[in-house]
Amino acid sequence: MVFRQLGAWVDEELPRLNRAILRGDVPPGRLAEQVREMLLPHLPEVHRLDVEQAQRLVVRLGFAGASVARHFQEWHPNAKADPERAFDGLTVGDVPFLDYFGALADRTGQGHYGRDTYASLVRWNVGTLEVRRGPEVMTTLPGVFDDGRIRSYTGTAGEEEFFLLVKRSEAVELAANELLEPLSREEAGLLSADAVERVRLATELIEAMRRLFLDFAALPPERALPAEHFMDVFRQFAVHWTAGDIPPSGALDPEALKRDFLLGIGLSGYDQHVRRLFPALLDGEREVIDRLMGRPALPEQLLAGLGLDPDGLRASAGTELRRLVGHHPALMDWYRLLSAHARASGAHLMLSKKYLFKPQRRRDLSGEGDQHLVSNRAGTTGMNETFLERITRARQEHPLAPLRNAVFTPESAENEQVRGVRSAATVSIARVG
Structure with a gap:
């Protein structure tokens, strides 16, 4: 009963209060009062929770904490310089809110950060997803709720669609990474029939992910997330809870980070940038990404196995590249x-x-x-437009890019792209929880 009551308050009353405060209908301090009176006194002792209960409570208290922090910092001068003040007087018994949340995060057993994160807002919040290729289930990305709801800050359809988009994208990335990661081991034959099949399937999946992004941009108005809401409402909940902490961000999608190190990204300092994000990742995510950082990317391994390197490939004449592809047609995959x-x-x-x-x-x-709170000139992890453009160019200038002009005419290259999108139509993502 207690968990149902807590869930109902966070899932229904919290978004209503946030909307009312943002409209100016109630004073900003009302939220902290309600959290103090209606939520905190009913929270269970952390040691009494099992792992799934702890995960669910991390999700819900993450939304509550972000809401308290946002409204406090928005309405109190200089509060951004000392964000912990937002939680003054908020205790669970005699335990300060931030300490309780930290203990709750530890209880999950996954190394969760001491505040809301990508993992809690997206992966745990949104229900379980299955990635399918035709009738085949490629992978499953679990959530911790089975009620069919997606919790959000203000309860709007656009916010829910955004959380769903990000988790669907991560699920597809997971399926692709599960195909590719075994190939990063030294004994893998990257031109073998098995490797080529894995590469082709991963390509379909990544094309399907691209289609998710395009479809989201074309959502009808009743389901869309307006840019103004994204900038002025949604993003403004990603404030600091403590000075120097790492607010949640789509840039913390661990499967996207893994894919960058599997496929390689020729951008100086990118690995240091990712390591700065490690505290906001889960233990298992940090472990895998750290391991991938220590291995040569798959394209480097592929070229090394052929006695080549990226510089040598770029310096090769068109006839040499065509001869190379003729001998090793799997290079085109x-x-x-x-x-x-x-x-x-x-x-x-x-x-x-x-x-x-x-x-x-x-x-x-x-x-x-x-x-004033969260700048819209950069992402919450500090990536501005120029940095994202550099990352995109680095991915476009991949080690096999010289094959583009040597093997494809502009028309055939366009046909290759269209064919990839069509094959992605066999991929679907189903909500099963």
């Missing part, structure tokens, strides 16, 4: 995989520009300026 990865990155950049960078640029030009 690897080329298509890396090109699909680059196109998906381009679609992601398109979304970032549509919902963030272009609207903010218009605001800057008009003199409207930026948001």
Whole structure:
């Protein structure tokens, strides 16, 4: 009964209060009062919770904590410099809220951060997803709720669609990574029939992910997330809870990070950037990404096995490249995989520009300026438009990119892209929990 009551308050009353505060109907301090009176006194002792109960409570208290922090910092001068003040007077028994949340995060047994994260907001919040190719289940990405709901800050359809998009994308990435990661081991034959089949399937999956991004941008108004809501409402809940912590972000999608190190990204300092994000990842995610960082990327291994390197490939004449592909036709399957990865990155950049960078640029030009809490001139992990463009170019300039002009005419290259999108139509993502 207690868990149902707590769930109902966070799932229904919290979004209503957030909407009322943002409209100016109730004072911002009302939320902290309600959390203190209606939520915190009923929270269980952490040691009495099992893992799944702890995960569910991390999700719900993550939304509550973000809401308290956002409204406090928005309405109190200089509060951004000392964000912990938002939680003054909020205790569970005699345990301060942040300490209780930290103990709850530890109880999950997964190394969860001491605040809301990508894992809690997206993976645990959204129900279980299955990635299917035709009738075959490629992978399953579990959630911790089975009620069919997607919790959000203000309860709007657009926020729920956004959380669903991000988890669907992660699920497809997981399926692709599960195909590719075994190939990163030294004994794998990257031109073998098994490897080629894995590469072709991964290409289909990544093309399907790109289609998810394009479809989201074309949602009808009743389901869409308006750019203004994304910038002024949704993103403004990603404030700091403590000075220097790492707020949640789509850039913390662990499967996207894994894919970058599996397929390689020629961007100086990218690994250091990712390591700075490690505290906000789960233990298992950090372990896998760290391991992949220590291995040569798959294209490097592929070329090394042929006695080549990226510089040598770039310096090769067209006739040499065509001869190489003639001897090793599976190179074109690897080329298509890396090109699909680059196109998906381009679609992601398109979304970032549509919902963030272009609207903010218009605001800057008009003199409207930026948001006070969470800047809309960069993502919450600090990646601005220029950095995202550099990442996209780095993925486009992959080690097999020289094969593009040597083997394809512009028309045939376009046909290859269309064929990839059509094959992606066999991939679907189903909510099963």
